[in-house]
Amino acid sequence: MVSSGDTIAAIATAPGRGAVGILRISGPATAHIATRILGCLPTPRVATLRPFSDLNHRLLDHGIALFFAGPASYTGEDLLELQAHGGPAIMRGLLAAAYDAGARPARPGEFTQRAFLNGKIDLLQAESVATLIETASAQAASAAARACAGDFSTAVTSINDALKTLWAMLEASIDFAEETSVQTGPIEQAFGNLRHQLSDLLRDARAGARLNQGLDVAIVGRPNSGKSTLLNRLCRDDRAIVTDIPGTTRDVLSVDVDLSGLALRVHDTAGLRETADPIEQEGLRRARALLKRCDILLYVVALDDADQTEPAEVAAARELGLPVLTVANKRDLLATQPAETPPKDKVFISALTGEGLATLEQALLDLAGGREILDAPFVARARHIEALERASAQLTQAQLENADGAPELACEGLRLASRALEEMTGAYTTEDLLGDIFSRFCIGK
Ligand SMILES: Nc1nc2c(ncn2[C@@H]2O[C@H](COP(=O)(O)OP(=O)(O)OP(=O)(O)O)[C@@H](O)[C@H]2O)c(=O)[nH]1
Ligand SMILES: [Mg+2]
Structure with missing residues (x-):
């Protein structure tokens, strides 16, 4: 588990007055903070009615505490949710108590970013969480929920797996070219299948991007x-x-x-x-x-x-x-x-x-x-379309190079196509990209 060492807290519900307001805390000091505010650590995954107090033992509210012991939580770390009455003064008091007990303010999207860094979800799922929250259309929300559940990720990963299998077949054809007669049929067929699958996925993703935007x-x-x-x-x-x-x-x-x-x-x-x-x-x-x-x-x-x-x-x-x-x-x-x-x-x-x-x-x-x-099966973003187009162009080029008798070049093309797909799921990523994606989230998510 990747843990950034510190513990974050934020109000997860929308600002203003509401029947219920939720405070979220995640990180290694969560159990300690829970004990300070609740007087005890609730049994994991059991909704527990407790008094909520600040560190001077001043009563703030009574509410439901939900403790999730890591890694079985949204973030993959110890995580506490406090459900209080949704008044701004109560929520401010709870947040201040969490800070006093050792938490720091969460940045936008930081809970979801931790979920990604701890391998609970991939990048496509994380992005669709933001889409699901932002979208106003019922159709887009449903497609975003399917992307959150991993439908888009599964499609991308299965193509990437097939791509890597083809890559391995090509490498083998180079290594053993002189010993055995290389069977070109299965390789050509694998290229054809992959191009077909990638073009179907690109069509679905374009529809998903339009549904989203x-x-x-x-x-x-x-x-x-x-x-x-x-x-x-x-x-x-x-x-x-x-x-x-x-x-x-x-x-x-x-x-x-x-x-x-x-x-x-x-x-x-x-x-x-x-x-x-x-x-x-x-x-x-x-x-x-x-x-x-x-x-x-x-x-x-x-x-x-x-x-x-x-x-x-x-x-x-x-x-x-x-x-x-x-x-x-x-x-x-x-x-x-x-x-x-x-x-x-x-x-x-x-x-x-x-x-x-x-x-x-x-x-x-x-x-x-x-x-x-x-009818788009999931939502997508411009970044995903760009990556799929890049993967598709590399694959087409690799097939041509292989047909021209240059399997080494074709292998390099397949490596780049695979890299493009891994940028989508976040298996390959950069700090800048992550910063850009998560900074657009709301605080508390
Ligand atoms: N009879 C009739 N008149 C229409 C119809 N549609 C618009 N009009 C009238 O045509 C005139 C111009 O309408 P607008 O909607 O302002 O036309 P426009 O294309 O926006 O005009 P500009 O902004 O000047 O480019 C108004 O007097 C409208 O009431 C229609 O279907 N039937
Ligand atoms: Mg007009």
């Missing part, structure tokens, strides 16, 4: 096409100013929208047109900058607009492969229904009356790959 949706189109009206419809709130004056919106207005469990950030933008107005020009600059970093475009075109040509910005976004959903708006102004059956990337709506909104939302969900994202 949500998607940015930009609403663009010519002035007065009804973009701001559409934003208000999508968020079911009167957020953006709507007038019949072209050029009403200047700033980018961003609103969170929950689309059947998928977290969207929808951005309303200034209408695309040539203008001499410096304020509007700045609005257009911001709109164009947004186009470079969004995931999906809603291109709004008013059916009564004489100019139906697609703005250059939208055409350029299509060129770059950005998914575009064309929203033909103001359908209520048409005397008859549109004759054409729209393709799947076009919908007819009236943002004013709300007609066609459900169709638009379904089309948006489909275009975003919403089903796959919502």
Whole structure:
């Protein structure tokens, strides 16, 4: 067990008043501190009702004490949880008593960091603890809970094991090349299987990252096409100013929208047109900058607009492969229904009356790959995608090198691919990476 030698304490419940407040203490002095505050050391893993007192024997509260003897605890060390009445004065008093008895304040995420350092969980599990706490979406929370339970880690570790087996086969083929005729079939097959598994995992991880981070949706189109009206419809709130004056919106207005469990950030933008107005020009600059970093475009075109040509910005976004959903708006102004059956990337709506909104939302969900994202088996982060992409590129390269008769180079490629996977689980890691990950946690976790 890795123990940092000192004992940490923090309030684990959210600040403010609550029915119950929890103080957590972890480290070698935990049993001593427990005895000072409780008058005795509770039997491990048994909820015990005790008076809580400070070191001057002043009663602070009565509550439940739970003692976990290391290594059978969250952190892998001796750990005490005190459940008191959740008043700020009580919790401050308990924390001060813990400090007086020898604990020091815990840094953000330090309990989970200790759990990682003591081998209770790996890095992927630790990161998903933070995601589970942060996320507002039920789907993402469930996927984060599966990652906490180790689903993502198991998938990564099993690929890494297969990779190492292949590496050993290749090494053997080098060592014994002159003695036996090397069987290339099984090696090629192992390369094929691994690439297949890695690409499946990358697909799942990309979906998991999207579920975790949500998607940015930009609403663009010519002035007065009804973009701001559409934003208000999508968020079911009167957020953006709507007038019949072209050029009403200047700033980018961003609103969170929950689309059947998928977290969207929808951005309303200034209408695309040539203008001499410096304020509007700045609005257009911001709109164009947004186009470079969004995931999906809603291109709004008013059916009564004489100019139906697609703005250059939208055409350029299509060129770059950005998914575009064309929203033909103001359908209520048409005397008859549109004759054409729209393709799947076009919908007819009236943002004013709300007609066609459900169709638009379904089309948006489909275009975003919403089903796959919502079904993601676990949550992931950009760092995981980057590592999986690196592992995948190394594996592809190694297969080519092996086919070219350079198994030594292929072995080096497999070593680097394995290193990338071990960076994910934390089997291989650096101080900087750990500092970066755990500093984002809340205190007490
Ligand atoms: N009849 C009808 N009018 C609409 C519809 N959608 C928007 N409008 C009207 O069109 C005008 C412009 O609407 P906005 O939502 O402000 O348009 P915009 O695209 O945000 O305009 P800018 O911010 O100037 O670029 C307003 O008078 C709206 O009431 C619609 O579906 N039907
Ligand atoms: Mg507007």
